[in-house]
Amino acid sequence: MKQDKIPDVVVRRLPLYLRAVEDFYRKDQAIVSSSQLGEWTGFTPAQVRKDLALFGEFGKQGIGYDARFLHNKLREILGLTRDVSVGLVGLGNLGRALLHHNVRARMGTPGVEGDPKHWVPETLRIVAAFDVDPEKVGVTYAQVPVYHVDQLLGKSAELGLEIMVLAVPPDSAEAVAYECVKAGIKAILNFAPVNLVVPDDVKVYSADLTLELQSLAFYTTH
Amino acid sequence: MKQDKIPDVVVRRLPLYLRAVEDFYRKDQAIVSSSQLGEWTGFTPAQVRKDLALFGEFGKQGIGYDARFLHNKLREILGLTRDVSVGLVGLGNLGRALLHHNVRARMGTPGVEGDPKHWVPETLRIVAAFDVDPEKVGVTYAQVPVYHVDQLLGKSAELGLEIMVLAVPPDSAEAVAYECVKAGIKAILNFAPVNLVVPDDVKVYSADLTLELQSLAFYTTH
Numbered sequence: 526m527k528q529d530k531i532p533d534v535v536v537r538r539l540p541l542y543l544r545a546v547e548d549f550y551r552k553d554q555a556i557v558s559s560s561q562l563g564e565w566t567g568f569t570p571a572q573v574r575k576d577l578a579l580f581g582e583f584g585k586q587g588i589g590y591d592a593r594f595l596h597n598k599l600r601e602i603l604g605l606t607r608d609v610s611v612g613l614v615g616l617g618n619l620g621r622a623l624l625h626h627n628v629r630a631r632m633g634t635p636g637v638e639g640d641p642k643h644w645v646p647e648t649l650r651i652v653a654a655f656d657v658d659p660e661k662v663g664v665t666y667a668q669v670p671v672y673h674v675d676q677l678l679g680k681s682a683e684l685g686l687e688i689m690v691l692a693v694p695p696d697s698a699e700a701v702a703y704e705c706v707k708a709g710i711k712a713i714l715n716f717a718p719v720n721l722v723v724p725d726d727v728k729v730y731s732a733d734l735t736l737e738l739q740s741l742a743f744y745t746t747h
Numbered sequence: 748m749k750q751d752k753i754p755d756v757v758v759r760r761l762p763l764y765l766r767a768v769e770d771f772y773r774k775d776q777a778i779v780s781s782s783q784l785g786e787w788t789g790f791t792p793a794q795v796r797k798d799l800a801l802f803g804e805f806g807k808q809g810i811g812y813d814a815r816f817l818h819n820k821l822r823e824i825l826g827l828t829r830d831v832s833v834g835l836v837g838l839g840n841l842g843r844a845l846l847h848h849n850v851r852a853r854m855g856t857p858g859v860e861g862d863p864k865h866w867v868p869e870t871l872r873i874v875a876a877f878d879v880d881p882e883k884v885g886v887t888y889a890q891v892p893v894y895h896v897d898q899l900l901g902k903s904a905e906l907g908l909e910i911m912v913l914a915v916p917p918d919s920a921e922a923v924a925y926e927c928v929k930a931g932i933k934a935i936l937n938f939a940p941v942n943l944v945v946p947d948d949v950k951v952y953s954a955d956l957t958l959e960l961q962s963l964a965f966y967t968t969h
Contacts, residue, residue, distance in 0.1 A: 531969075534756065540961035544942070565942065603961055604968030611960060618847055622840030626956060649960050687967040688960060712963040714956075720766070720787065728966040730959055734848060734936075737952055738833060738871050738910060739762035739825055741934040744950040745909040746826030747753075 535576050541566045542577070543599040550592040558589035609649045610685050612710075614701050615692035616656040616671060619716055623692060624651060624667040653684055674701065681708035688712040695719045702729075757798050763788045764799070765821040772814040780811035831871045832907050834932075836923050837914035838878040838893060841938055845914060846873060846889040875906055896923065903930035910934045917941045924951075 545565035549557045559570040559577075566573070577584060577595075580602055584590045600606050613620055654671045656662060662673045672680050680686070689705045691698055691713060698717035705713055706723055713729045715721055718736075721729050767787035771779045781792040781799075788795070799806060799817075802824055806812045822828050835842055876893045878884060884895045894902050902908070911927045913920055913935060920939035927935055928945055935951045937943055940958075943951050 531965075536965045537962050539965065540958040543961065544958070548942075602965070604964045605961060609964050609967060618840055618844035622844050623956065625840055649957070649964055688963050690960075712966045714959055714963060720770075728963060730963055732954070732956070732959060734845065734954070735871070736762040736766070737936055737954060738912075739765065739827060740759050741910050741936060741950060741952055742826045742831050742871060743753075743758045743761065743824070744934045745831060 531579055535579060538566070538568065538576055539599060539603055542573070543596070543603065546590070546592055546596045546599065550596050555592055556589045557592045557595065559584065561589075605648050607648060609687050610653075611649060611651045611688045611690060612677070612681065612684075612686040613651050613654045613669070613690045613692060614656070614674065614677070614705075615694075616654055616658070616661050616666065617692060620654065620656075620692040621666065623690060624654065624669055651690070653680055653686065655680075674704070677701075677704045678708045681705075681710065686710065688714065691715045691717055693717055753801055757801060760788070760790065760798055761821060761825055764795070765818070765825065768812070768814055768818045768821065772818050777814055778811045779814045779817065781806065783811075827870050829870060831909050832875075833871060833873045833910045833912060834899070834903065834906075834908040835873050835876045835891070835912045835914060836878070836896065836899070836927075837916075838876055838880070838883050838888065839914060842876065842878075842914040843888065845912060846876065846891055871910075873912070875902055875908065877902075896926070899923075899926045900930045903927075903932065908932065910936065912936045912938070914938045
């Protein structure tokens with residue numbers, strides 16, 4: 526289990542496997558095959574087996590994976606068995622949309638026909654937001670307190686923030702990312718169309734919508 | 748140039764190369780090396796060379812790529828040399844954030860110190876939005892007209908929509924995707940935390956924020 530050697534593309538696929546196995550598990554399916562996981566996620570069964578084998582031999586050949594075990598294992602690998610506190614910078618339309626989404630996520634994953642025994646509590650949550658607008662600072666939005674960006678360093682330590690979501694204008698992204706790095710944040714989800722320069726031990730995902738649309742444009746012509 | 752054989756992961760990287768080369772080009776750099784592109788995008792120079800070689804031999808060994816040529820080539824490959832009309836379904840906080848972003852994108856990519864000769868017009872634009880809320884239907888939001896979802900089929904044909912962005916609640920995502928497929932849409936950017944089932948010739952990108960955050964959580968523990 527050399528988890529530090531796991532390729533980024535595999536890490537990107539893990540949450541999809543988690544969601545798929547959650548889905549099968551919720552439907553009371555005890556064993557799930559790589560073909561089923563492949564069909565659900567859109568990857569080939571061989572890819573599924575190869576990816577999961579990176580974390581140990583927990584599938585049974587010709588049978589499949591124990592859904593409950595795989596579910597727990599994936600949550601463990603992703604670090605979701607503990608609470609992960611997320612901070613959000615920027616409370617424009619996008620930031621507010623993310624906080625609304627957060628409220629829904631906080632309810633956990635819905636179970637079969639409302640059966641509460643199957644609900645999976647969401648451990649990944651936005652617990653603090655930051656902005657510079659005096660109208661926004663000091664209020665609570667969608668149950669999340671809003672602090673001034675100047676407090677980012679202190680609040681990150683106090684609340685144990687581990688991931689920061691940047692929903693700020695392009696002009697401020699660089700400066701905010703710098704504050705995040707100073708605050709010891711190791712994972713950033715950046716919505717600004719800016720290429721952030723950060724130290725090697727900080728992971729940045731770009732959730733840049735223009736990039737996604739440009740990439741999709743390829744499929745409209747080919 | 749077997750562009751139908753281009754792996755999805757490469758297609759995902761192309762817009763990043765485009766943005767990188769745009770950046771170098773704007774800084775009046777005529778030749779850009781795979782090392783520079785690698786440094787900008789975070790991929791290895793070998794990966795950059797391998798990806799770009801899929802589309803032809805347009806780099807000069809030991810020298811690099813002609814920035815202007817590569818820029819035009821990448822836009823051509825991505826299908827961005829013509830106007831690509833995008834539709835948006837769902838005008839909640841997220842949808843409105845996307846429309847604001849659209850207004851900025853419409854201005855094009857900023858050039859060096861405002862030098863207009865270097866501005867690259869954005870050909871990818873949200874030109875129509877759809878919702879079911881009678882308060883929203885019929886108005887113009889951020890310069891984009893809002894139609895009722897019932898008009899999706901007709902307006903897609905009339906306006907030549909090629910990509911559809913789904914910013915709808917999870918409950919409606921499936922039904923809206925079905926309408927998009929009926930309307931001949933071949934590329935969908937889906938923000939709802941739902942696995943959409945579509946025909947093989949329709950490409951769906953999931954812009955699911957929970958997936959991104961879960962994947963980032965991996966890096967907070969490893």
